[in-house]
Amino acid sequence: MLKLPIYLDHNATTPCDPRVVEAMVPYFTNTYGNAASRNHPFGWQAEAAVDYAREQIAKLIGADAKEIIFTSGATEADNLALKGVFEMYRSKGNHIITCNIEHKAVLDTCKHLEKEGAEITYLKVNPDGLIDLKELEAAFKPTTILVAIMYANNEIGTIMPMKEISALSRKKGVLVFSDATQAVGKVPIDVNKDGIDLMAFSAHKMYGPKGVGALYVRRKNPRVKVTAQMDGGGHERGMRSGTLNVPGIVGFGKACELCMLEMDQDAKRLGILRDKLESSLLKLEEAYVNGSTQHRLPHVSNISFKYVEGEGLMMGFNKDIAVSSGSACTSASLEPSYVLKALGLGDDLAHSSLRFGLGRFTTEEQIDYTIEQVTKTVNRLREMSPLWEMYKEGVNMNMVEWAHH
Amino acid sequence: MSYSEKVIDHYSNPKNVGTLDKSKQNVGTGLVGAPECGDVMRLQIEVDETTGIIKDAKFKTFGCGSAIASSSLATEWLKGKSVDDAVKIDNMDIVEELSLPPVKIHCSVLAEDAIKAAVNDYRQKNGLPELKFEGSVVH
Numbered sequence: 162m163l164k165l166p167i168y169l170d171h172n173a174t175t176p177c178d179p180r181v182v183e184a185m186v187p188y189f190t191n192t193y194g195n196a197a198s199r200n201h202p203f204g205w206q207a208e209a210a211v212d213y214a215r216e217q218i219a220k221l222i223g224a225d226a227k228e229i230i231f232t233s234g235a236t237e238a239d240n241l242a243l244k245g246v247f248e249m250y251r252s253k254g255n256h257i258i259t260c261n262i263e264h265k266a267v268l269d270t271c272k273h274l275e276k277e278g279a280e281i282t283y284l285k286v287n288p289d290g291l292i293d294l295k296e297l298e299a300a301f302k303p304t305t306i307l308v309a310i311m312y313a314n315n316e317i318g319t320i321m322p323m324k325e326i327s328a329l330s331r332k333k334g335v336l337v338f339s340d341a342t343q344a345v346g347k348v349p350i351d352v353n354k355d356g357i358d359l360m361a362f363s364a365h366k367m368y369g370p371k372g373v374g375a376l377y378v379r380r381k382n383p384r385v386k387v388t389a390q391m392d393g394g395g396h397e398r399g400m401r402s403g404t405l406n407v408p409g410i411v412g413f414g415k416a417c418e419l420c421m422l423e424m425d426q427d428a429k430r431l432g433i434l435r436d437k438l439e440s441s442l443l444k445l446e447e448a449y450v451n452g453s454t455q456h457r458l459p460h461v462s463n464i465s466f467k468y469v470e471g472e473g474l475m476m477g478f479n480k481d482i483a484v485s486s487g488s489a490c491t492s493a494s495l496e497p498s499y500v501l502k503a504l505g506l507g508d509d510l511a512h513s514s515l516r517f518g519l520g521r522f523t524t525e526e527q528i529d530y531t532i533e534q535v536t537k538t539v540n541r542l543r544e545m546s547p548l549w550e551m552y553k554e555g556v557n558m559n560m561v562e563w564a565h566h
Numbered sequence: 567m568s569y570s571e572k573v574i575d576h577y578s579n580p581k582n583v584g585t586l587d588k589s590k591q592n593v594g595t596g597l598v599g600a601p602e603c604g605d606v607m608r609l610q611i612e613v614d615e616t617t618g619i620i621k622d623a624k625f626k627t628f629g630c631g632s633a634i635a636s637s638s639l640a641t642e643w644l645k646g647k648s649v650d651d652a653v654k655i656d657n658m659d660i661v662e663e664l665s666l667p668p669v670k671i672h673c674s675v676l677a678e679d680a681i682k683a684a685v686n687d688y689r690q691k692n693g694l695p696e697l698k699f700e701g702s703v704v705h
């Protein structure tokens with residue numbers, strides 16, 4: 162029996178895997194010590210649990226346990242990486258290169274740094290959602306201290322050419338930071354092979370709990386340091402003070418271990434389901450995939466259904482199926498998605514987009530139901546759409562004089 | 567955001583979706599909004615020439631559920647009204663009837679604008695001067 166509602170918004174957050182919850186439970190009531198309490202068994206047990214989790218997490222990304230700095234999530238890790246590097250390497254330069262489809266946690270932190278005297282270059286992306294390596298190469302200056310490019314995008318799932326980006330940066334002696342929140346645990350990542358010096362990620366995007374994440378900070382070749390953004394008791398080697406969230410960290414560790422074990426089979430299974438969903442929905446006329454279909458996470462699909470508006474579309478099934486849209490009507494700012502616009506999509510297509518994010522517990526039955534419901538609703542709303550009628554009559558919509566407001 | 571019962575009802579069972587023959591003398595058409603803004607509303611009225619009463623109204627809308635509901639409601643309200651009374655429909659009446667939240671007020675404004683545009687189109691076709699509307703809401 163199909164159970165409703167169906168969750169297809171795994172880029173926003175994921176459910177905790179029950180095995181993760183099971184691992185966490187004892188750390189609330191039994192092993193509740195402060196990992197920084199050095200003088201009694203409660204503290205030692207907590208510290209041991211944190212150390213174990215640090216190993217599990219480091220292993221997933223090919224890092225050393227000492228290189229993991231725990232934070233409250235990816236937003237904090239993004240802030241710590243950008244602000245921390247800027248303050249630490251200020252004497253070397255003030256220039257940071259990033260791109261225009263980064264998450265707001267990166268873009269708004271960059272905006273903040275601009276006020277502090279940073280110079281930021283925002284690379285544009287091509288219609289596939291990828292940066293141009295030649296443009297990156299041309300953007301370096303003698304004052305460049307950091308390249309900050311996300312591993313995979315949260316709206317369209319596209320994967321950046323990290324190896325090439327880091328090779329170029331390394332040649333220039335510039336550090337590489339990557340917001341890998343959407344990619345860790347979903348595709349194989351190795352900070353050494355990928356040449357990443359700092360990397361942000363978050364437990365709740367990979368079947369772990371909310372409110373815990375990490376910043377990977379390289380310790381060798383080169384040794385990287387960041388200035389603390391949270392002052393206090395000097396936890397996490399002085400880079401992030403605050404009593405560690407032991408149950409959260411234990412869950413994060415378990416989540417990483419599970420991803421390590423199951424990533425291949427999950428990716429394969431979800432890739433097949435995603436492709437089924439996508440190819441079925443593309444049978445609708447005037448439906449387009451946004452972003453590269455080649456360099457993309459296996460569980461994400463972002464599709465625009467021209468001539469229907471995204472929020473109106475979601476309303477047709479959102480009590481049964483949870484997805485998200487880049488439409489302006491869904492955003493508080495009434496602006497359509499800046500990511501889709503950065504791909505060069507016209508506003509009309511940006512307004513018409515839906516993001517489907519599949520996850521570990523998504524079933525084929527759910528996908529079949531989704532195909533049916535979305536198809537039905539798109540057709541129904543097109544019958545109600547003046548733009549669809551014009552399109553069908555062959556009216557050139559660029560020639561219509563719209564009453565702009 | 568959650569929708570009110572009435573919005574859901576109009577969205578699920580919209581009244582008066584369709585197209586009237588815009589070449590007819592007694593049909594007024596209003597097309598407002600723009601695809602770039604994410605909302606386009608087309609509202610049409612068919613007027614009984616002897617009585618000046620709107621005998622039919624149809625809409626098609628590209629927009630969110632609240633915009634669809636606003637236009638559906640507007641067509642309901644228009645039918646049976648005189649053309650002169652039609653322009654007295656205020657967007658805040660729609661907001662109230664549908665319990666629209668503040669971020670969706672502009673969807674109701676669109677409906678009000680569409681009504682006025684349809685009436686003016688009808689007036690123009692029939693040699694009547696265009697009505698000027700004051701304080702047209704900036705949105």
Ligand SMILES: Cc1ncc(COP(=O)(O)O)c(C=O)c1O
Nearest residue numbers: 234235236264266315340342363
């Ligand atoms: C790419 C990216 N970076 C950062 C974040 C923020 O993560 P968190 O919720 O852990 O602060 C998200 C999640 O919304 C994301 O997708």
Ligand code: FES
Nearest residue numbers: 490605629630673
């Ligand atoms: S049409 Fe965009 S919010 Fe209603």
